[in-house]
Amino acid sequence: MESENTKKLQIAIFxxxxxxxxxxxxxxxxxGDLNGEVCAVISNNxxxxxxxxxxxxxxxxxxLSNKTHTEEDELDEAIYNVLTENGTNIVVLAGYMKKIGxxxxxxxxxxxxxxxxxxxxxxxxxxxxxxxxxxxxxxxxEKTTGVTIHLVEEEYDTGKIxxxxxxxxxxxxxxxxxSKRVLExxxxxxxxxxxxISENVIKLQ
Numbered sequence: 001m002e003s004e005n006t007k008k009l010q011i012a013i014f015x016x017x018x019x020x021x022x023x024x025x026x027x028x029x030x031x032g033d034l035n036g037e038v039c040a041v042i043s044n045n046x047x048x049x050x051x052x053x054x055x056x057x058x059x060x061x062x063x064l065s066n067k068t069h070t071e072e073d074e075l076d077e078a079i080y081n082v083l084t085e086n087g088t089n090i091v092v093l094a095g096y097m098k099k100i101g102x103x104x105x106x107x108x109x110x111x112x113x114x115x116x117x118x119x120x121x122x123x124x125x126x127x128x129x130x131x132x133x134x135x136x137x138x139x140x141x142e143k144t145t146g147v148t149i150h151l152v153e154e155e156y157d158t159g160k161i162x163x164x165x166x167x168x169x170x171x172x173x174x175x176x177x178x179s180k181r182v183l184e185x186x187x188x189x190x191x192x193x194x195x196x197i198s199e200n201v202i203k204l205q
Contacts, residue, residue, distance in 0.1 A: 009036030009198050012088040014096035015043055019050030021094035021115060024187035025194065026057050034191055035198040039086040042079060044098045060086060065098075076101025083108070090197070090204075093152060094190070097129070100152055110205040112152040115190055117182045119164055120148040124157030134178045142169050145178065147186050149193050151204070162202060163193050 011029075013022045022041060028034040041054035044065035054061035062082050069075035080103050083091065091104070093114040100112065116124060116133075123133045123145075137145045146166040151159035167182055196202040 006035055006199050007089075009034070009194060010039045010087045010089045011036050011092055011194070012040040012042065012083050012086060012090075013038055013050075013054075013092045013094050014100075015041065015048065015050035015094045016045045016097040017048055017050065017095050019048065019053045019094065020183060021186055021190050022050055022092075023053050023057070024191055025092065025094070026054075026059060028191040028195075030057075034195050036194060039088060040082055042082060044096070050094075072101060073103075076103045080104050080107060090194075091152075092190070092194070095130075099154075099156075102154075105152070105154060110151060113149055113162065113193075114152050114157075114159070115186055116148045116150065116157055117145070117179075117186065118148065119144070119146040119166065120150060120157055120161060126156050128157070131175050131179060134175045134182070137169060138173060138175065138178065145169050145182065147182060147189050149190065162204070163189070163196075165189055 013025060015022045026038045029036045029038055038059050041050060041059050041061045042064055043051045046063040051061045051063060064075060064078050069078050091108050091112040118133050118137060123136050144166045146164055148164045149162045153159040167185055169178060197204060
């Protein structure tokens with residue numbers, strides 16, 4: 001039973017590839033660690049592991065992309081319809097490699113989260129994702145990197161920062177070792193942040 005200070009999150013997750021953060025959120029909901037339910041998973045990649053993992057977990061999974069809808073406004077509308085049909089009250093981007101359309105941005109303003117593998121505003125913007133970020137961090141000789149969860153705006157990585165954590169960059173780190181440590185932290189950090197949102201400790205609006 002929900003108290004006045006908690007709310008159940010109806011989470012739609014957008015993912016393009018492996019879906020590791022997505023799976024961590026699904027598992028946390030199933031265990032009861034997070035007062036929420038993943039009501040839909042949307043991917044722009046029909047072959048993504050995220051879609052397969054969602055189906056295996058019994059979550060509604062949708063492939064929506066420029067292959068299913070050639071016009072951007074039609075794709076935006078289709079995604080919006082999936083969100084509303086599934087009662088979504090928060091959208092979580094978890095390695096989603098496509099910009100969000102204007103209708104979804106407007107209707108879910110202040111309720112769309114993204115996770116980024118650096119301490120924004122460092123190493124953000126177009127083209128800065130995955131190994132590109134970690135390579136830039138190592139090449140710059142940074143001693144720390146981290147994870148940022150932020151609200152999604154029209155431009156990449158520019159929305160309000162909700163929460164950050166630091167991760168040490170080791171002298172021995174390669175792109176692969178740093179990527180692995182950051183991703184492991186992402187999995188737990190996303191769940192922790194969503195829990196704080198559900199408990200109204202973090203207020204998005």
